Amino acid sequence: MGIDRLKTYREKRDFGITSEPAGGKASSGSQIFVVQKHNARRLHYDLRLEVNGVLKSWAVPKGPSTNPQDKRLAIETEDHPLEYASFEGVIPEGQYGAGTVIVWDIGFYENVTEKNGQAVPMTEALKSGHIALLLAGKKLKGGYALTRTKQGWILIKMKDELADSRDILQAEPRSVQSGMTIEEREKI
Numbered sequence: 001m002g003i004d005r006l007k008t009y010r011e012k013r014d015f016g017i018t019s020e021p022a023g024g025k026a027s028s029g030s031q032i033f034v035v036q037k038h039n040a041r042r043l044h045y046d047l048r049l050e051v052n053g054v055l056k057s058w059a060v061p062k063g064p065s066t067n068p069q070d071k072r073l074a075i076e077t078e079d080h081p082l083e084y085a086s087f088e089g090v091i092p093e094g095q096y097g098a099g100t101v102i103v104w105d106i107g108f109y110e111n112v113t114e115k116n117g118q119a120v121p122m123t124e125a126l127k128s129g130h131i132a133l134l135l136a137g138k139k140l141k142g143g144y145a146l147t148r149t150k151q152g153w154i155l156i157k158m159k160d161e162l163a164d165s166r167d168i169l170q171a172e173p174r175s176v177q178s179g180m181t182i183e184e185r186e187k188i
Contacts, residue, residue: 005054008078012096019089023054023081033109033135034085035064037175039182040099045169047074047155049109049133051122054079058153064105064140066157066164074146074153088178088185100186102175107137132158138176139168 004010006023015022034055036046045063048055058074065072085106091098113125113132125131129148135141143158157163173181 005052005079006081009080012078014095018091018095020087020091021081021083023083031109031111032082032085033107033133033137034103035060035105035137035140036087036101037063037104037173037182038097038099038101039186040091040097043182045104046077048080048085049122050082050085051126053082055082055084056126058146058155060155063169064144064155064157066140066162066166066168068157068159068163069165070157072155073151074155076153086177088175090186090188100182102180102182102185103177105137105139105176107135107140109136110134112143129153139172 010022013020030050032050034048036048038044038046042061045060047058047060047064057077057080059077060072060074062072086103088102090100110133111122111125111131112134113120113122113130120128122131131146133144133146135144142160142162145156145158147154147156175181175185178185
């Protein structure tokens with residue numbers, strides 16, 4: 001039997017209490033990405049990329065930016081199931097990650113990582129600590145880079161025609177799935 005990439009995820013949760021998905025779907029058939037706004041102990045954003053049947057995940061405390069001048073810390077977390085990409089709800093007190101989650105952005109990505117002019121597969125890019133992506137989301141579009149440092153990963157918007165200096169987090173606070181803000185979702 002293969003490696004259970006969701007073992008850590010499942011060990012941290014009681015699915016009799018939380019409405020988070022337990023997982024089981026093997027692939028979406030494409031390369032999806034999602035950014036979830038998560039009001040847990042501290043408000044943060046979770047970037048998730050579909051890789052080998054799971055969502056590779058990073059907590060981004062200050063959230064993604066469309067401004068190439070901004071370097072955002074991205075702390076790698078446990079892999080999540082593909083079904084998590086559409087999860088919105090309130091994780092109950094006492095559960096790992098307790099708090100409200102909305103789908104802030106969702107779309108598809110293309111791995112454009114290269115080394116010496118050759119394409120680098122996503123699993124190799126993850127291991128080497130540098131990933132170049134083209135995002136095609138409802139909010140985030142264009143080139144982004146994830147680079148591993150001693151402090152964690154750094155998420156940066158690449159300089160391209162889709163770069164924008166506005167604060168996209170303030171300008172577009174609503175879920176692309178439900179249309180709600182995190183505060184409105186908390187009240188349900």
